[in-house]
Amino acid sequence: MKIEVNQLSKHYQVQRNKKEPLWKLLSRRGYETKRVVDNISFNVEEGEIVGYLGPNGAGKSTTIKMLTGILVPSEGEILVNGIVPHKNRKEHSKQIGVVFGQRSQLWWELPVADSFNLLKHMYKVSDIQFKKKLDLFHDVLDIGSFINTPVRNLSLGQKMRADFAASLLHDPQILFLDEPTIGLDVVAKERIREFIQTINRENKVTVILTTHDVGDIEALCHRTIIIDKGKIIYNGDLDNMKSQFGKYRTLIVDIKTEKPVYVENATIVKVEGSKVWIQFNRNVTNPTQIISSLIKTYEVEDFTVEEPQIENIIKHIYDGKHSTLSNNERVDLDYGIN
Numbered sequence: 001m002k003i004e005v006n007q008l009s010k011h012y013q014v015q016r017n018k019k020e021p022l023w024k025l026l027s028r029r030g031y032e033t034k035r036v037v038d039n040i041s042f043n044v045e046e047g048e049i050v051g052y053l054g055p056n057g058a059g060k061s062t063t064i065k066m067l068t069g070i071l072v073p074s075e076g077e078i079l080v081n082g083i084v085p086h087k088n089r090k091e092h093s094k095q096i097g098v099v100f101g102q103r104s105q106l107w108w109e110l111p112v113a114d115s116f117n118l119l120k121h122m123y124k125v126s127d128i129q130f131k132k133k134l135d136l137f138h139d140v141l142d143i144g145s146f147i148n149t150p151v152r153n154l155s156l157g158q159k160m161r162a163d164f165a166a167s168l169l170h171d172p173q174i175l176f177l178d179e180p181t182i183g184l185d186v187v188a189k190e191r192i193r194e195f196i197q198t199i200n201r202e203n204k205v206t207v208i209l210t211t212h213d214v215g216d217i218e219a220l221c222h223r224t225i226i227i228d229k230g231k232i233i234y235n236g237d238l239d240n241m242k243s244q245f246g247k248y249r250t251l252i253v254d255i256k257t258e259k260p261v262y263v264e265n266a267t268i269v270k271v272e273g274s275k276v277w278i279q280f281n282r283n284v285t286n287p288t289q290i291i292s293s294l295i296k297t298y299e300v301e302d303f304t305v306e307e308p309q310i311e312n313i314i315k316h317i318y319d320g321k322h323s324t325l326s327n328n329e330r331v332d333l334d335y336g337i338n
């Protein structure tokens with residue numbers, strides 16, 4: 001069940017500038033083309049879990065909506081197991097499941113069991129498969145404890161579990177998840193992550209998820225695709241992401257001195273007793289240079305280099321701070337993209 005995305009774009013006509021005079025806004029000249037998704041290409045193989053990440057407004061939901069067939073691309077192609085999603089929505093809906101963390105697909109006033117029955121009929125799920133699925137959801141999602149409760153009375157975690165079950169009743173081979181753990185407590189998050197891993201491992205379900213949660217990314221994603229301003233800026237594994245985006249490293253040095261510490265081309269970010277945390281840009285300097293410069297003035301007793309944390313990298317990307325990358329680095333990144 002392969003997903004192939006080829007030179008995909010989505011653009012909208014939007015008002016150019018609200019401060020312009022009304023007569024201009026009312027004419028066509030007041031409009032410009034906004035490229036929300038801008039010429040992106042990537043593949044997802046069967047059984048992968050791919051994190052589709054990026055800052056607010058990057059174009060994630062728009063891409064997912066095109067992949068699910070809700071939106072029609074402006075340019076480019078999508079093929080999901082040979083099906084063009086927007087052209088064959090009915091056929092496509094049989095092979096995909098969708099869970100939106102902030103929206104439920106269940107009927108608010110109805111008990112969970114009634115929603116499941118409605119979906120069973122909508123997707124023409126056989127009695128045997130329905131029973132098999134309910135048994136599975138009973139075991140791994142503990143849905144039995146709230147199956148007769150109306151959806152509006154469920155806790156957030158229960159609602160999410162019910163939504164997962166609903167999206168998988170018809171046995172789809174691809175699951176699109178939009179912020180699947182948003183608002184959940186630590187235990188509920190863990191449970192959802194384990195469930196995603198189980199269906200991926202045992203049923204070979206391919207998963208594409210958007211998330212702001214580093215825990216989701218670290219626990220689940222085999223690969224991440226990062227999009228910003230409609231363009232893919234990274235496509236690869238987590239380790240590679242660390243080396244490509246983690247240009248800032250921290251050197252922790254043990255220094256015997258009464259004087260304030262100063263070091264060229266680097267920033268002191270924390271001091272605790274004799275320990276000093278020195279942040280540097282690995283494109284500007286390196287630990288050897290910093291230590292050689294320090295020992296000219298201070299008595300250095302020990303030092304270690306801290307590896308960049310995925311959490312910090314993700315934070316930088318989501319804050320849009322990665323755009324401080326130099327042009328050379330941008331070119332390097334582009335080479336990593338399919």
Ligand SMILES: Nc1ncnc2c1ncn2[C@@H]1O[C@H](COP(=O)(O)OP(=O)(O)OP(=O)(O)O)[C@@H](O)[C@H]1O
Nearest residue numbers: 012014034036054055056057058059060061062063
């Ligand atoms: N129908 C539309 N007309 C004009 N602009 C739109 C339309 N739909 C989305 N956009 C714009 O496209 C951009 C991308 O939106 P999208 O919802 O795909 O971002 P996102 O990456 O999912 O963000 P978030 O993480 O905030 O959900 C945003 O700037 C949004 O305002």
